[in-house]
Amino acid sequence: xxxxxxxxNNENSLDxxxxxxxxxxxxxxxxxxxxxxxxxxxxxxxxxxxxxxxxGERFYSMSSxxxxxxxxxxxxxxxxxxxxxxxTEWIDWFLHCLKNAMLSTENTTQKILRKAEFWKLHEHTxxxxxxxxxxxxxxDDFEGKLQTSKWAKIVKTSTDTALRDIxxxxxxxxLKQTDEGGRNANYELVDFKLE
Numbered sequence: 001x002x003x004x005x006x007x008x009n010n011e012n013s014l015d016x017x018x019x020x021x022x023x024x025x026x027x028x029x030x031x032x033x034x035x036x037x038x039x040x041x042x043x044x045x046x047x048x049x050x051x052x053x054x055x056g057e058r059f060y061s062m063s064s065x066x067x068x069x070x071x072x073x074x075x076x077x078x079x080x081x082x083x084x085x086x087x088t089e090w091i092d093w094f095l096h097c098l099k100n101a102m103l104s105t106e107n108t109t110q111k112i113l114r115k116a117e118f119w120k121l122h123e124h125t126x127x128x129x130x131x132x133x134x135x136x137x138x139x140d141d142f143e144g145k146l147q148t149s150k151w152a153k154i155v156k157t158s159t160d161t162a163l164r165d166i167x168x169x170x171x172x173x174x175l176k177q178t179d180e181g182g183r184n185a186n187y188e189l190v191d192f193k194l195e
Contacts, residue, residue, distance in 0.1 A: 001032050008044075016052030020045050020062075021094035022087070029081055042066055049098075059109070065101035073097070115139040121192055125172060130155040131165050135174070138189055145178075145186040 004026055011019060024045040031037050042063035050058055066073055072093065080090040118139065127135070133155055138146065152162035166187055169175040178186040 001030060004030060016048060017095070017098070018091065020048035020052065021091045023048055024094070025077070025080070025087055025090050028077060060101045060105035062098055062101050065097050065104060068104075069097055069100070111139060118189075118192060122174070125174075127169075128165065130157060130161075131169060134165075135169075135189075145180075146175075146188065147184045147186055149184065 004023075007026075008023055014022070024041050027041045027044055028037060033040070045062050045066075046058075049062055076090055076093045080087050083089075115136070118135075130151075134146070134151055137154065144150065148159050148162045148166060151157075151166060152159045155162070155165075157165075166175060170177065170187070173190055175187045176190050178188055180186050
C-alpha cells in the first residue's frame, strides 16, 4: 500500500485516464481490506476521472457501468491478475467500459430531453393522472407491449376505463395502435416534434 500510495500521489506524467485504470487494477489486486475493496476501487477511479477532466462535474458514472458489466469485469481482472504482468487487456476493457458509461449517459440524457419536449408540447393538453402515469412510464421504464389489460393493471382500474383513457389519447394524437396483429391491440407513442 505504501508503494501504491506513493505512486498514486506522485505520478503525474501518465495520462490521467490511464492512471485511473492502473490505480483501480492495482488497488483491487492489493486488496487491502477484508470488505469494501471494490467500492473503494470504484471511488478511486471516479476521483481520478474527475481530476482527468479538470471539472467538478461529471455526468457519467464509471462506477455504475462497472457494476453493470461486473461479470466481464471479474473475468478480465482474474485473467490479467494471473498473467505475466501485462495489463493491456485490463486497460482495453477499462477504456471500453468508460466509453459505455458515457454512451449510457448520453442515451439517458436523450430520453430525458425527449420526455421534456413531449410535456412541453402537451402542457395545455388535458391529460388525467392515469394517462400521465402511463405516459411517463412509456418514456422511462416500460417493458413489453402496451395493451388495455396492462394499462388497467398498472393504474389499478377497470379495462373499460383503461380503454377510454387509451382512446382519448389516440384521438389527441398521442398514442396510436401498432400494426401488429393478434388478439389484443397494442399501442405506442406517436412520433412528435416540437415546432
